[in-house]
Amino acid sequence: MFEILGYGFVIKALIGGVLIGIACSLIGIFLVLKRLSLFGDGLAHVAFGGVALGFLLGIDPFISALAFTAIGAVSVQKLLDRAKLYGDAATAIILSVGMSLAVLIIGYVRGFNVNLFSFLFGSILTLSNSDLIVIFGVVAIVCAYVALNFRNLLLFAFNSELLSLTSKKDSEVSFYLSILTAMTVVITMRAVGILLVSALIVMPAMSALTIARSFKQSLVFAMLFAVISVIVGIIISAMFDLPSGATIVLTCFLIFVGASIFKNGSK
């Protein structure tokens, strides 16, 4: 088993995966509590449109996906705030629009379908040094925001009306959380692929919320579960030559099942 740790690409995948797991779990707690679990999934489909657009225009697909996803995230917030749509309805609209754009672009320009598939299903074992730098930057921003705004984020998850009426910061928190989700989705699609992004965001958070006894504990548990899932998933996928994204997500699911059994057993 330790032989695979001698490969540079495995070490890069582990470093990148752990960083991505930390960002996903931190964002995931707030999305799950605000009942926006599929927000990440919706943004991942928007990111797919951004990736396709990047290939079409000949620019770095990461940059186009980031810009596209950020616009999608802000659009969902506008649909929630202005049009007073339900969270799942707003997510469904943005998801469909993003995916439709991607399909249109793929239909218009044929020839880069193979590259697109690596974004659909993830390829964490092919992370480059520049990918790692981008991932590190995004994770640092997410961690810094959560640490510096922990009180407002907690109140936002608890009762956004109360935050709105007492400090009028709910719109600000909501906006930054959307942007950070967009950034997290873009780096996560590199690891598990667009189709499985929401799993890495939702499942470690849900496992932690099932057993945590405080808010801080839920954040720590979520990070721990995400990191364990990523490490175990990458090692197993490298050892048995399995798809890394799917292996990571199934490990997340096993942890969730374990947390649910532990919760029911301790009642």
Place this chain on the structure above:
Amino acid sequence: MIHIKNLSFSYVSDNPILENVSFDIEKGEFVAILGPNGSGKTTLIKLLLGVIKPNTGTIEVCSDKTSKTGYIPQKQELDRFFPGTVREILEAKSKDYLKTCEYLSITDRLDTRFSMLSGGLQQRVMMAFSLLDNPDLLILDEPTVGVDIRSMQEFYALLVKLKIEKKITIVLVTHDVGVISRYVSKVICIKGSMTCVGTPEETPRLLANLYGEHFDIHLHDQFEPNQEHKHQKRH
């Protein structure tokens, strides 16, 4: 403490929620605001808290610039997965929360998940939250919806204690007409352009003016509209 004069507000033009509303609330009063659903009670709270501005008229809340306003929202249907403890929620507002918790007898619940508390205790925590910055005015929006009658009475008794001991002015939006009449000093009934102000004993008359129908209200108890009268009206 609160002076409202000829206040009007509408979210959509030509459909005013509140129209030409005027009333005063003096410092130290415990006032109940009553009115049917959709009468503009929650809008009035938003105006009092400064979240929205009136279209016309004036609203003056706590003219002293050092005065603070506390707010307790309706009892919320909290996600049972919300993991925050009472301590974490209070700490999110102020580090200096222990004295308030002792005053409200919730110190032994500090490390309990908020979502695990009973409705009455949850509202007590919300009260602690609103008292953390020593408000002069406390505004409550139907705080006892879904709370059992004993917890409700304890909650209102606590409000009276706050009014007497901390000299806090209390504005309570509620439907618990019968129950609150024993605690409040003034009742304000609103419905669009109609505003009636009176004592708790005058509540049946005020509501009759507002609804245009007679109510059998047993003060100090819950109330029900006069069923016979409603039945006749339907025919």
